[in-house]
Amino acid sequence: MSEKTYTTDIESCNPSDCASCTANCSSAGGNNQGTIPKVPNPTIKLTLEDDTVLECAVLTTFPVEGFGEYIALVPLNENGKNTDGETYLFRYAEENDAPIVTNIEREDEYMAAAEAFHDFIANLKSEAELEEEGEN
Structure with missing residues (x-):
C-alpha cells in the first residue's frame, strides 16, 4: 500500500476532524457527538502493492x-458502495497537513x-436515541 494518494471534500473538514470535533456543524453531527454523520464520508484512495487503486x-x-x-476505512466498489x-x-498521522496512512504490522497493536474501533461502534447512538435526546 502506498501512503501518497488521498482525496476528500466535505466543506473545510479533514477526516480526523469528526473523531475529535467539538464544533456544531452538520457534517460532524452537530451536538450529536459519537455519531457517524449523515453526509457523504470523505474518501481515501489507497494504492495497493499490485498498483491497483x-x-x-x-x-x-x-x-x-x-x-x-x-x-477506519470502508472499501467501496465501482458504484461507490460497500456491500x-x-x-x-x-x-493514521498527519505530516505538513497531509494525511499519512500506514499498515499495522504488529498483532498486539492491531x-x-x-478493540478501540469496536468500542467506538458499540457506543454510537441510534437514530431513535438521537431523536429522543432532541425531544428533551
Missing part, C-alpha cells in the same frame, strides 16, 4: 492509548486498534 470511505479516526492514532460491511484499520 482502491477507494475507501473514511468512517472515523480514533486514538488508541499507548499506540497512537488510527483510521459486504468489511472495514480496514490503519495507522488487536488494540480493533
Whole structure:
C-alpha cells in the first residue's frame, strides 16, 4: 500500500476532524457527538502493492492509548458502495497537513486498534436515541 494518494471534500473538514470535533456543524453531527454523520464520508484512495487503486470511505479516526492514532476505512466498489460491511484499520498521522496512512504490522497493536474501533461502534447512538435526546 502506498501512503501518497488521498482525496476528500466535505466543506473545510479533514477526516480526523469528526473523531475529535467539538464544533456544531452538520457534517460532524452537530451536538450529536459519537455519531457517524449523515453526509457523504470523505474518501481515501489507497494504492495497493499490485498498483491497483482502491477507494475507501473514511468512517472515523480514533486514538488508541499507548499506540497512537488510527483510521477506519470502508472499501467501496465501482458504484461507490460497500456491500459486504468489511472495514480496514490503519495507522493514521498527519505530516505538513497531509494525511499519512500506514499498515499495522504488529498483532498486539492491531488487536488494540480493533478493540478501540469496536468500542467506538458499540457506543454510537441510534437514530431513535438521537431523536429522543432532541425531544428533551
